[in-house]
Amino acid sequence: MNKILKVRNVGDYSRWVGHTDRHPLVSVIDYAEVSPIRHSLNNYSIYGIFFHDEAEIDLAYGCGKYDYKKGTVICVAPGQIGGKEDNGERVMLTGWALLFHPDLLHGAPLEKAIKNYSFFDYRVNEALHMTDEEHGILTSLMRQIRDELRKRHDELQDSIIVGYIELVLNFCQRFYNRQFITRKLDNSDMLMKFDRLLHDYFDGNMQLAHGLPTVQYCADKLCMSSNYFGDMIKKTTGDTASNYIRQYIIQRAKNELATGESIARVAYGLGFEYPQHLSRMFKKQTGMTPSDYYESLRKK
Missing domain, CATH: 1.10.10.60 (Homeodomain-like)
Structure with missing residues (x-):
């Protein structure tokens, strides 16, 4: 029987990697701060955007193995399973994870619009390979979201974070469009x-x-x-x-x-x-x- 980590909320994944959350519905994890971590095969009930910088990890998905190299983005949505089963091995990772619960989007235009970002349903071997400039943009956005999460919660914080998430998704869409062109x-x-x-x-x-x-x-x-x-x-x-x-x-x-x-x-x-x-x-x-x-x- 596969050991599957049920990620019902952001805290389930954060606890696994040893990260402390500041918000119940959204988490930004800098892997350099929590490494080394153990692998996990995850059953997601949340959205996740992951990018690792230089991890030599081969994940099994779809029609073959996927080699997780520098500057790769993988996006997951509720109902999906992904990752690698825990085999006791601990790996050093650098990169970021942005996790958010669908409830965070409640009442925001993004709640309906998120289904238009078709890359959430791409397979892992169809991941986005970023240029250095694109990598810099996403890293900068991750830091800004993390900085916002460290501020005292007020009535505007969730809207600001959702705005940042939408920005991340739009940049991912732009980068994918670029990738389709460069792979003509x-x-x-x-x-x-x-x-x-x-x-x-x-x-x-x-x-x-x-x-x-x-x-x-x-x-x-x-x-x-x-x-x-x-x-x-x-x-x-x-x-x-x-x-x-x-x-x-x-x-x-x-x-x-x-x-x-x-x-x-x-x-x-x-x-x-x-x-x-x-x-x-x-x-x-x-x-x-x-x-x-x-x-x-x-x-x-």
């Missing part, structure tokens, strides 16, 4: 794999048994979380992953219709339950119905 080459390689995956799916007649391919299916096959995959495709192509799949399907439908195949046969052959579902998608993607398209070919 990797992304175009992934786009080719995506195309090949769709090609193989239909050539192997998988649509007849499983219906149309989904974003989740493609992400799983490419060893990515659906959020990271979706964000990567959007940054690389300017289009959503689901729309990319639809365009691929419509292109195949056009090829079939051009051979004189009936709309019903094309629809069933592509994995649609009913021909009208193909017609609806076709009209939405191209502005014309399949029969209009067929007629336009005949006029050429």
Whole structure:
């Protein structure tokens, strides 16, 4: 049985690493002050943003091991499990952790907006690798939040801290956007794999048994979380992953219709339950119905 540390609140993790909190709902930990620490496999009921500077730790997640190197950010959300099981080993870490309970956001705009930060659902092997400048920005924000927590609590403190957290999240989003751009080459390689995956799916007649391919299916096959995959495709192509799949399907439908195949046969052959579902998608993607398209070919 795995030894799992249940992190129901910030104090559960703080006690594990030997840090004393000043606020029941938020904690900023400077790892240099609490090291060495033991590993822990954590079941989170809170949000966490972790970055370690130079830890040689390999964490097992998703489709493989992840090497935790200098300037890496990992974000976790309630309901997730992450870390490394305690094996008695003690490790020296430098870096920071920012932990906060969902209750801290109660009534703040961020309570609803936090779901828009899709990187909370990225896998660990899709972590953010910071530049030195980005690392400096996040370190500076961690220090500012810690300094605020050391002040006497007043009626504005929670709002100020939530403001800082939002700033941290926006910087993380900016850094991820930069990472998607700097990894354009990797992304175009992934786009080719995506195309090949769709090609193989239909050539192997998988649509007849499983219906149309989904974003989740493609992400799983490419060893990515659906959020990271979706964000990567959007940054690389300017289009959503689901729309990319639809365009691929419509292109195949056009090829079939051009051979004189009936709309019903094309629809069933592509994995649609009913021909009208193909017609609806076709009209939405191209502005014309399949029969209009067929007629336009005949006029050429």
